[in-house]
Amino acid sequence: MRQGPLARGEARRFYLFVSPWILGFVLFGGGPIVASAAISFTDWSLLSSPSFVGAANYVKLVQDPVFYTALGNTVYFAAASVGLGVVSTLGLALLLNLPLRGIAAFRTIFYLPSVVSGIATALLWVNILHPDFGMINYLLGLAGIQGPGWLTAEEWAVPALVLMSIWGAGNTIVIYLAGLQGIPQSLYEAAMIDGAGWWRRLRHITVPMLSPVVFFNVVTGFIASLQAYVLVLVMTKGGPANATLLLGLYVYRQAFEYFDMGYAAALSWALFAVVILVTLVQFRLARRWVHYEVA
């Protein structure tokens, strides 16, 4: 079929309008991605010109104990913050979906932290988590508990970061709320007629109907937290003893502290591989627990 003049005009307009993104894709998206892959096969310290070294950076990577430390920390941090985040934000969303007076104010309170989350709140948490002068150990002390060293203790530093990330995960509450409001009321009415109580309605209607939304939040939550590191860079710089060295932070360290651009690029591809792998596993597992309505 030949295209008429109108359709050709539309197509020309399409390319004109879409051109900022095409340029952006070449300059800041696809271009750098290809460049990054190429750089990962070079030895490049910025001071000298790059030299091709084959897969040397990847060989170095699989033999680098710090890489495995960072990988372990990253997976630990992501799994803990997504896992605990799902429980807390879903629980809050269920409460916030109740038809109660003043519920709008509560909703605002719970997603306020996610809005302001940034360097200011990261410094706030450094302060809150201080072993001696911080709020958390102060409150624990009131309950007669001697709090740990948090960011200064190897075994408590990642849990401390998880705590901060859950506090700032309010945007997932918004998504759960939207999902909850999309569940047809008629299902609940039918269940009530059949005499189903609160727990059975939750178990047999809310949970299966909401499972695609939970799945979405788990997948995007993992993608985001596997890549998180910027605030950690300021809070702990990866310490103590690399206990909070996340993969993204290790890329940053290699690139901007050691100026080893080739190795940094190789590490960033390893991170990408981890993200893809985790996402694929999620989709595989989803068959067992995510329920889709057949339209």
Place this chain on the structure above:
Amino acid sequence: MRRNTPRLLAYLLLCGGAVVYLLPFLWMVTTALKSGDEVLAFPPEFVPSSFEWHNFPDAWTQLPFTRFLVNTLLITVLAVTGTLVSSILPAYAFARLPARGRGIMFAAMIATMMIPAEITLVPQFLMFTELGMVNTYWPLVLPAWFGYAYYIFLFRQFFRTIPQELSDAARIDGASHARILWSIMLPLAKPAIAAVTVFSVIGNWNNLLGPLIYLRDQDKYTLAIGLSLFQGQYTTAYHHMMAVSTLTIVPIVVLFFLAQKAFVRGITLTGIGGR
């Protein structure tokens, strides 16, 4: 009684949760009002013995924060303007202009959303180094003028909710696509524009990595970088750290309250929060 018990329990849980979520903010403000000695008192106290309001001007002038504020505002305005222009145009194209290759391009755009920023970090830095743009605002502003996949996606989703008949009628009357976009789509897309503006303002306001990598001279620093210096240099000056932290989140909190509806709409439209 039977109806009220669950309701009471829900309120109790919500109030408990709200206290947990708000306590850090309260701690931020009370710490900002403590004296330099009191922030290092052990055990700490929640309420300062006296309210040291001068901490705010003291902390603000400890580093040139007014300068940092002006720099941050400049970058934010330039980047947000660019983001809006360069995201709306492709979004309109993806939503309303049929063309060969559109589907593939859209898929490619969605795919870029999944690529970790860490991958493009090194090549982008090398590119801006080659261009001699290190220690300028170009690396922080320029990318914003070439469309962000996430915002294009958000606008495209929104444009698709606007009835096709409206633009078809305007087409028949001879209106150009630029005209349709400007006079029909944009007025109806105000909630999406508000959402992207809020997300983008917050993203630029809080951007730490870009300034950290690209800015060298202190007089070019942004608020985020200025704040991060506290963690390096004045580790024990928690009262000053919290005073400036409080001051930098106040505009964001105000903005959030002004645009709360748009903000929530933006999240639910695409399922992703602001970046």
